[in-house]
Amino acid sequence: MAQETRFDLVIIGSGPGGYVAAVRAAQLGMKTAVVEKSSRLGGVCLNVGCIPSKALLDASEYYHLAKERFAEYGIKTGKVGLDLATMLARKDKVVEDLTENVRKLMEGNHIEVIHGLATLTAPGTVDVDTGKKKKLTLSAGNILLATGSEPLEVKGLTFDGEYIVSSTEALSFDSVPGRLGIVGGGYIGLELGSVWNRLGSMVTVIEMLPKIAANLDGQVGRTLDRILKRQGMQFKLDTRVVEATVSGKAVKAVLATGDKTETMTFDRLLVSVGRRPLTRGLGLEALAVETDERTGQIVVDQEYRTSVKGIYAIGDLVPGPMLAHKASAEGTAAVECMAGRAGEVNYDTIPAVVYTWPEVASVGLTEEQVREREIPYCVGSFPFSGAGRARCMGETDGFVKLISHGKTDRILGVHIIGPRAADMIAECVLALEFGASSEDISRTIHGHPTFSEALQEAAMHVRQCSIYAS
Structure with missing residues (x-):
């Protein structure tokens, strides 16, 4: 028994x-x-x-x-x-x-x-x-x-644990892949791509959608795309991997973009299309x-x-x-x-973070979602290039974007791409939890010089719109 x-x-x-x-x-x-x-x-x-x-x-x-x-x-x-x-x-x-x-x-x-x-x-x-x-x-x-x-496994891209791998194996490569292919341009693929790109890999991200990190606010996503390209990562968008086969110590992947196909060879292929x-x-x-x-x-x-x-x-x-x-x-x-x-x-107040560099963090609605719901809104933004602390650190890429209701000024969403975004988003989550307005943020004293001042400045920018909102 x-x-x-x-x-x-x-x-x-x-x-x-x-x-x-x-x-x-x-x-x-x-x-x-x-x-x-x-x-x-x-x-x-x-x-x-x-x-x-x-x-x-x-x-x-x-x-x-x-x-x-x-x-x-x-x-x-x-x-x-x-x-x-x-x-x-x-x-x-x-x-x-x-x-x-x-x-x-x-x-x-x-x-x-x-x-x-x-x-x-x-x-x-x-x-x-x-x-x-x-x-x-x-x-x-x-x-x-x-x-x-x-x-998730994809048909034609079966994991073998060595050459065609999941995120688990991509955390423990015994050497830096000369050429790393990543199937999927979501958070996990971009983060692991960043790791191996910094260590010397030639990274190619293959995404079937027309943009990477599709859930991000569009403006933030486009900025991330530009920055990662500048760092050396390559992107093949609107492209899917038809099949991949291991040949010797390499992976040959057949890619389809529209009605065109091509074959690319990688030392490792990370399949990161979801869970x-x-x-x-x-x-x-x-x-x-x-x-x-x-x-x-x-x-x-x-x-x-x-x-x-x-x-x-x-x-x-x-x-x-x-x-x-x-x-x-x-x-x-x-x-x-x-x-x-x-x-x-x-x-409605669960934050999301992409740990690339610069980091990306967001909470609430994107500008696209606000438009889709036909909510009157105002947007305020502020670049980190204007923040003293960011200048001191030499980390001036990115910006803070704050979206508020056009009539009530209640904060609807905050999207940050920049240094320490993962930590800055906590203040924004709290603001949404308490139903704060952009004016609440703009009137709250932030330490100087700090990255969070960029959030205060973005909130001040929103107020310029809200004054004239109908």
Whole structure:
């Protein structure tokens, strides 16, 4: 007979959604268990996603600065060399430290951590294959699914883990590819393309749409395109990869643009066209948990309840942007709903960040969305070239763009491309949460000299429009 253990809540998955939900549940007095299939906690984000990619982005940026820009600051370094093995080892150490922090967080909150493959066998029952002869059976008042997502495979571009790869393998190349092809011009492709471009790869991004980072505000997207091209990245837009084959130690890719085709050869081909919910093996079909036939996402209500009583789902498994901070917010909200509290997520104020350099960050509506909805609006912008702090650092690319309602002046969206945009966006998220106006931002004193002054100046520019709005 399998061992049975009773919990108030069993969470499947220990990523940013799962572990945050577990801590909140423990704080609310729930006896909680987390089941994780991998040997380390933290999910995709900590192990093969957000954290290692940012570690490499920062490291590659330092390398680029030392090699290309230190001299203009009066810093003499001599010939700068790359020790890729050390760079990758540092990335791995960052990941190790943070996953260990999550383990200690679970331990400190008295959360049971079980490593193994979890399967739903009945409402309130989870079987866990821990690799031992007997499966472990857990029973719980509620079950929260937080298993995240996995890279999408494309027909004709099957991953082989060495030459045709997903983002996971692209974090650990043993050498800098001379020619790196990237299928997909979204956030992940642009970030990893930036890493290897700085380290010496000739990067070509192949995007089937007419623009990269299609979800960005159009003006911001066009600016990012120009800057990345100036940095050496190449883009083939309105183009799809028909097929790719490995020949020797290279990948030959057949590209189609309209009715024309061409063949390009790469040392590595990164396929980064999106992600899909990771639900395989969970047992959703046996319990008739409703999913969207088109996307594979689990259907949930406003309290993250699935179609089966006592089973909840969050993060990449459910509709909405596949972002770690969105999963964390949903994890907290779902657990609070279980506890009878008013847990909720404001999906209108979820920030998005692209960690290229310069960074891109946004929250709220784009100018295109405002026009589509026929909302009267005003736009204010300010270039970082006019900000003293940006001038001091030599980081003058980009601008802040603020969109407000033409009649009420309420802020509708903020879009930033420039230095430290990822950190600046927090003020904008707070402004949207509180229903602030551009005047509120413009009258708020910002430190000088700082990057955030550009936001204040953009807000002042909006006011020039709002005075005359009808």
